[in-house]
Amino acid sequence: MxxxxxxxxxxxxxxxxxxKGISFKVNEGEVVALIGANGAGKTTILQTITGLLSxxxxxxxxxxxxxxxxxxxKIVSLGMAHVxxxxxxFAQFTVYQNLLMGAYTRKDKNEIEASLAxxxxxxxxxxxxxxxxxxxxxxGEQQMLAMGRALMSxxxxxxxxxxxxxxxxxxxxxxxxxxxxVSASGTTVLLVEQNAKKALSIADRAYVLETGKxxxxxxxxxxxxxxxxxxxxxxx
Amino acid sequence: MSFISYLKDGISxxxxxxxxxxxxxxxxxxxxxxxxxxxxxxxxxAFVILAAITKAGLSPLLSIILAVVLCTVLGITxxxxxxxxxxxxxxxxxxxxxxxxxxxxxxxxxxxxxxxDAKSFVTVINVPTxxxxxxxxxxxxxxxxxxxxxxxIMCGLTLFVNKxxxxxxxxxxxxxxxxxxxxxVNVNSTISLTFAIGSGxxxxxGLLLCSAYPTxxxxxxxxxxxxxxxxxxxxxxxSIPGAMIGGILLGVIxxxxxxxxxxxxxxxxxxxxxxxxxxxxxxxxxxxxxxxxV
Numbered sequence: 001m002x003x004x005x006x007x008x009x010x011x012x013x014x015x016x017x018x019x020k021g022i023s024f025k026v027n028e029g030e031v032v033a034l035i036g037a038n039g040a041g042k043t044t045i046l047q048t049i050t051g052l053l054s055x056x057x058x059x060x061x062x063x064x065x066x067x068x069x070x071x072x073x074k075i076v077s078l079g080m081a082h083v084x085x086x087x088x089x090f091a092q093f094t095v096y097q098n099l100l101m102g103a104y105t106r107k108d109k110n111e112i113e114a115s116l117a118x119x120x121x122x123x124x125x126x127x128x129x130x131x132x133x134x135x136x137x138x139x140g141e142q143q144m145l146a147m148g149r150a151l152m153s154x155x156x157x158x159x160x161x162x163x164x165x166x167x168x169x170x171x172x173x174x175x176x177x178x179x180x181x182v183s184a185s186g187t188t189v190l191l192v193e194q195n196a197k198k199a200l201s202i203a204d205r206a207y208v209l210e211t212g213k214x215x216x217x218x219x220x221x222x223x224x225x226x227x228x229x230x231x232x233x234x235x236x
Numbered sequence: 237m238s239f240i241s242y243l244k245d246g247i248s249x250x251x252x253x254x255x256x257x258x259x260x261x262x263x264x265x266x267x268x269x270x271x272x273x274x275x276x277x278x279x280x281x282a283f284v285i286l287a288a289i290t291k292a293g294l295s296p297l298l299s300i301i302l303a304v305v306l307c308t309v310l311g312i313t314x315x316x317x318x319x320x321x322x323x324x325x326x327x328x329x330x331x332x333x334x335x336x337x338x339x340x341x342x343x344x345x346x347x348x349x350x351x352x353d354a355k356s357f358v359t360v361i362n363v364p365t366x367x368x369x370x371x372x373x374x375x376x377x378x379x380x381x382x383x384x385x386x387x388x389i390m391c392g393l394t395l396f397v398n399k400x401x402x403x404x405x406x407x408x409x410x411x412x413x414x415x416x417x418x419x420x421v422n423v424n425s426t427i428s429l430t431f432a433i434g435s436g437x438x439x440x441x442g443l444l445l446c447s448a449y450p451t452x453x454x455x456x457x458x459x460x461x462x463x464x465x466x467x468x469x470x471x472x473x474x475s476i477p478g479a480m481i482g483g484i485l486l487g488v489i490x491x492x493x494x495x496x497x498x499x500x501x502x503x504x505x506x507x508x509x510x511x512x513x514x515x516x517x518x519x520x521x522x523x524x525x526x527x528x529x530v
Contacts, residue, residue: 052414076420088415090408101408104401105420153420 001064003028003188004049004080004157009058011041011048018044019055020212026157031179031189033199033220035233036209042192043085045209046159049190050075050082062157077105081155085162085192087146091135095126098134098145102152112152119148122178140171147178157188164195176202196233200224208233240373242495243488248379248448250487251386255441256464257471257479258393259434265410265474266430267323269331273314273338274438275461279454280342281307281439282357282446283350289358296360303439311435312428314338320424339458346454357450360443382444389437390480397476402429410474459503463490466510472523481521 002025011019019041026032034042047053049060051072060067062080070078081102090098099119103112120127123144129137134145143163150158160179164172172195180202183189193199200206200220208216208229216229223229256278263271281303288299318338322331363377397403408416409426417423438457445460446452463486471482486506493505513520 050418052417071422072417073420073422076418082418084415084418088412088418090411090415092407092411097404101404101416101419104405149419 246488254483472520
C-alpha cells in the first residue's frame with residue numbers, strides 16, 4: 001500500500017480551477033518529484049496535502065487516514081512535515097527558536113534535544129548561528145533552517161517545495177545532497193521542483209504537471225532520457 | 237511642583253491607555269484586524285463591577301474577578317461569532333466594519349440594560365494617599381495602583397509571550413499564519429487566546445479608568461478606546477513595548493495639553509500627535525518595517 005495516495009484531486013481558487021483531477025502516490029522510502037513549469041499547480045498540491053488549502057473534490061490518504069477531513073495544524077503530528085516555498089522561516093525568531101517551533105507538537109524534552117543535536121549535526125552552520133535572528137540568514141542558510149525545522153517534527157514523510165529556488169548552483173548541489181541524505185536516513189520525500197534536471201537526478205519516480213494535470217509519469221531515469229521531457233524541461 | 241504633579245497624572249492616565257492599547261496591539265499583531273469594539277469591552281467591565289457591588293453585594297475583589305471572567309468570555313464570543321466567519325473574506329474592510337458594528341451593539345445593549353444617565357462609580361480600590369515633600373506633592377492611591385498594575389501587566393505579558401509555549405505560538409502566528417499551522421499551531425485557538433487576554437485586560441482598564449474618573453455611561457469606553465488605538469499606532473501597532481510607551485506618552489501629552497495649552501483642545505492635540513507621528517515615522521515608534529518579499 002502506498003504511504004501517501006492522492007486520488008482525483010481538484011482544487012479551485014475562487015472560480016479558477018488550479019488542479020484538474022490529479023492522482024498519484026508516494027511509496028514508503030521513495031523520493032518522488034513533481035516537476036513542471038511555473039503555474040502548473042505544484043505548490044497548490046502540496047498546500048492541499050498539508051491542509052493549507054481545501055480541495056473541492058478528491059481524497060488524500062496518508063497511511064490509511066483521510067487528510068482532507070483533518071485540520072492543517074493536526075497534520076504535522078501524524079508524521080508529515082512541509083518545507084514551504086520561499087522557506088517561510090520565522091524571521092524575528094532566532095535559529096534555535098525556529099527549530100524549537102518545528103518540534104511544537106512534541107512533548108518529550110529529551111527526544112527534542114536528541115532531534116536538535118541531529119539537526120545540528122546535519123547542518124553545522126545552523127549550530128554556529130543558533131542565536132542569530134533567522135531573517136538575517138542568507139537564502140541558503142534559511143533553506144537549511146526550513147529543512148531543519150521540518151526535521152524537528154520527526155517526520156516519516158517530508159514535502160519540499162522548490163528548495164533550490166533563488167540559490168547559487170553550488171548551494172543547489174548542497175541542498176540536493178542534503179535531500180538525498182534525508183532520504184537515505186529513512187524519510188520519504190515528495191519534492192516539488194522547477195529545476196527538473198536536478199530533481200530527476202535524485203528522484204526514484206516523477207510526475208510531470210502541466211496546468212493542473214499530470215501529463216507524464218514514470219521512473220526518473222526514464223524521464224531524464226525522454227525526448228519530449230528533454231525538450232520541454234531540461235533545455236536540451 | 238505642579239509640573240511633577242501633572243506628569244504623575246499623565247503617567248497614570250497613560251497607564252490606563254497603555255493597558256487598553258495592549259489589547260488593540262496584540263489582536264492586531266496576531267489576528268491582523270483592528271478590534272474597534274475593544275473600547276466598549278472596558279465599559280462592560282466597569283458596569284459589571286458596579287452592578288456586582290451595588291446590586292449583588294459582592295466584595296470588590298470578587299466583583300473584579302467576575303468582570304475579568306465575563307469580559308474574557310465576551311471577547312472570545314465576539315471573535316467567534318462576529319470575526320471568525322469573516323477571516324477568509326476577500327476584503328479586510330468586512331471585518332473592520334463588523335468591529336464597528338459590534339462596538340455600537342455593545343453600547344446600545346448597555347443603554348438598554350443600564351439606561352443613558354451617568355452612574356457614579358463606587359470606590360473599589362482603597363489605597364491611602366501618599367503625601368510627599370511636606371504636602372507639596374500628593375499621590376492618590378488609585379494613581380499608585382494604576383501605574384503598578386500597568387507595570388505588572390507589561391512584565392507579565394512580555395514574559396508570557398517570550399517564555400511560554402502559547403506565547404511562542406502567538407508570535408509565530410503573528411509572523412506567518414500558514415507556517416505556524418505547518419508547525420502544528422492551532423491558529424483559531426491562538427487567536428481566541430489573544431482576544432481572551434485583551435478583553436480580560438480591558439476589564440482591568442475599566443476598573444482603573446472608572447476609579448480615576450468615576451462616572452460611567454454606555455459611551456465611557458469609546459473615547460479611551462480610540463485614544464488607546466492612537467497610542468498603539470503611535471508606539472507601533474503589533475508591538476507590546478510600543479503600546480506601553482505609546483500609551484504613557486499619550487497620557488502625558490494629553491494632561492500637559494490640558495494644563496499648559498487648553499483643556500478644550502487637549503483631545504485635538506492627541507490626534508495631532510498621531511498625524512505627526514504617522515507623517516514622520518509611518519510604522520510608529522517601535523513599529524517593524526514590513527518588507528514584502530517578492
